[in-house]
Amino acid sequence: MKHFDAIIIGAGQAGPSLAGRLTGAGMSVALVERKLFGGTCVNTGCTPTKTLVASAYAAHLARRGDEYGIVVDGAIHVDMRRVKARADAVTANSRTGVEKFLRDMSGCTVIEGQARFEGPNSIRVGEDLLTAPRIFINVGGRASVPDMPGIGEVPYLNNSSILELDQLPEHLVVVGGSYVGLEFAQMYRRFGAQVTVIEKAPRLVAREDDDVSEAIRGILTREGITVRVGAECISLARHERGVSVGIDCAEGEPESVGSHILLAVGRRPNTDDLGLEEAGVTTDARGNITVDDSLATNVPGVWALGDCNGRGAFTHTAYNDFEIVAGNLLKGESRRVSDRIPAYALYIDPPLGRVGMTEHEARASGRPLLIGSRPMTRVSRAIEKGETQGFMKIVVDAETRRILGAAILGTGGDEAIHGVLDIMNAKVTYDVLERAVPIHPTVSELIPTMLNGLRPAG
Numbered sequence: 227m228k229h230f231d232a233i234i235i236g237a238g239q240a241g242p243s244l245a246g247r248l249t250g251a252g253m254s255v256a257l258v259e260r261k262l263f264g265g266t267c268v269n270t271g272c273t274p275t276k277t278l279v280a281s282a283y284a285a286h287l288a289r290r291g292d293e294y295g296i297v298v299d300g301a302i303h304v305d306m307r308r309v310k311a312r313a314d315a316v317t318a319n320s321r322t323g324v325e326k327f328l329r330d331m332s333g334c335t336v337i338e339g340q341a342r343f344e345g346p347n348s349i350r351v352g353e354d355l356l357t358a359p360r361i362f363i364n365v366g367g368r369a370s371v372p373d374m375p376g377i378g379e380v381p382y383l384n385n386s387s388i389l390e391l392d393q394l395p396e397h398l399v400v401v402g403g404s405y406v407g408l409e410f411a412q413m414y415r416r417f418g419a420q421v422t423v424i425e426k427a428p429r430l431v432a433r434e435d436d437d438v439s440e441a442i443r444g445i446l447t448r449e450g451i452t453v454r455v456g457a458e459c460i461s462l463a464r465h466e467r468g469v470s471v472g473i474d475c476a477e478g479e480p481e482s483v484g485s486h487i488l489l490a491v492g493r494r495p496n497t498d499d500l501g502l503e504e505a506g507v508t509t510d511a512r513g514n515i516t517v518d519d520s521l522a523t524n525v526p527g528v529w530a531l532g533d534c535n536g537r538g539a540f541t542h543t544a545y546n547d548f549e550i551v552a553g554n555l556l557k558g559e560s561r562r563v564s565d566r567i568p569a570y571a572l573y574i575d576p577p578l579g580r581v582g583m584t585e586h587e588a589r590a591s592g593r594p595l596l597i598g599s600r601p602m603t604r605v606s607r608a609i610e611k612g613e614t615q616g617f618m619k620i621v622v623d624a625e626t627r628r629i630l631g632a633a634i635l636g637t638g639g640d641e642a643i644h645g646v647l648d649i650m651n652a653k654v655t656y657d658v659l660e661r662a663v664p665i666h667p668t669v670s671e672l673i674p675t676m677l678n679g680l681r682p683a684g
């Protein structure tokens with residue numbers, strides 16, 4: 227039996243930084259990782275996908291060279307082996323960086339293997355039994371496998387296995403038209419594959435407003451991606467050309483045949499093989515570990531951080547979980563998850579930057595609203611870059627004059643949205659942003675202009 231001041235399970239987006247802070251405070255820490263240092267984000271999530279999105283953008287721009295007066299003599303080819311090698315190199319660099327950070331950390335013992343609770347203060351990893359008065363669970367999640375007819379009879383890809391491809395699929399059928407699915411759909415189209423997206427909901431990224439969904443659909447279909455929505459019943463079967471996906475849609479062909487299928491229909495937490503029942507730690511119906519506003523579980527001395535607590539599904543929310551727990555434990559702060567303003571991006575091109583409520587959510591709240599919007603065709607920087615697809619939109623509470631939410635779907639939208647996020651975090655009225663003097667020419671400079679044109683919601 228080995229005793230520590232703290233045990234951290236998982237070297238994802240919260241665990242390593244937490245180990246750094248706890249050891250810095252003089253604690254002995256055991257950090258257990260069963261697979262790849264850096265977890266999902268570094269190995270099979272953000273890092274490889276954004277690296278691939280960059281390659282896809284380069285291919286797209288190369289094909290559009292003529293529009294910019296750039297002459298390419300000959301055809302544009304995508305070398306998938308080199309595209310993959312670039313993504314692998316960026317990922318490996320990040321992964322080894324995380325591992326080195328942990329192994330060099332004084333006071334931290336890195337243990338590789340599957341961790342399982344044996345009691346509220348004890349964890350088994352192979353032959354080792356570890357005990358600690360504080361245990362931090364940061365086990366993340368994995369791709370869900372939907373219970374659809376034929377699922378056991380066909381080969382399919384998920385967000386991890388698709389990264390192993392070094393050849394272009396002839397026709398990639400993406401089941402799931404949301405954040406993960408759409409990034410892969412657009413990048414593979416730009417690499418040169420035929421791509422079909424099949425979505426069960428009546429529209430793509432159904433969590434977003436209708437106008438955002440519609441604009442995203444337009445961006446993708448203009449690049450030649452086939453989009454099938456309202457696919458009530460999806461089934462899979464072997465086909466001589468690969469896999470046939472049966473689609474019970476209101477309109478269109480009843481099946482789509484692809485050489486490869488990517489399932490991107492959501493994620494599930496890695497909480498089913500942790501022995502949580504041995505510790506008495508409770509989960510909700512989806513398997514997320516139940517936590518309070520400070521991320522403490524129902525068992526004293528046990529916390530859950532990152533995707534496994536169902537309170538965020540992003541790297542920045544997992545990292546913020548670490549800051550909340552560390553701040554409360556080590557600095558006597560009283561930080562809470564509910565203080566966090568939701569913000570995220572969808573990395574198609576152009577990207578969608580999002581913060582706070584959607585317009586739909588704001589309307590449902592019953593508050594009096596002011597709404598402003600502006601198409602990217604009226605943003606100088608977008609015109610100069612030749613990237614005028616999309617629009618920006620902002621929703622303000624008419625009484626408090628506070629910004630409730632915004633969406634920027636357009637070139638630089640993932641960066642420009644931070645101007646709005648900062649004002650929301652500062653808890654000041656929108657006038658502060660409206661009167662600011664932004665830099666010209668930027669996408670951000672039109673946010674004050676948009677605020678200047680706010681109108682009462684109809």
Ligand SMILES: Cc1cc2nc3c(=O)[nH]c(=O)nc-3n(C[C@H](O)[C@H](O)[C@H](O)COP(=O)(O)OP(=O)(O)OC[C@H]3O[C@@H](n4cnc5c(N)ncnc54)[C@H](O)[C@@H]3O)c2cc1C
Binds near residue numbers: 271341367
């Ligand atoms: C395709 C894709 C793209 C994404 N892109 C973005 C993006 O652009 N921006 C963004 O913010 N988020 C993105 N995400 C989400 C982001 O990757 C996750 O939100 C983030 O990785 C969650 O971090 P985490 O620390 O909770 O878990 P993880 O990063 O999943 O880490 C958990 C770790 O715990 C380990 N582990 C699990 N169980 C055990 C056990 N029993 N014993 C020992 N170790 C264990 C795992 O091996 C893993 O290393 C993306 C996700 C996907 C799938």
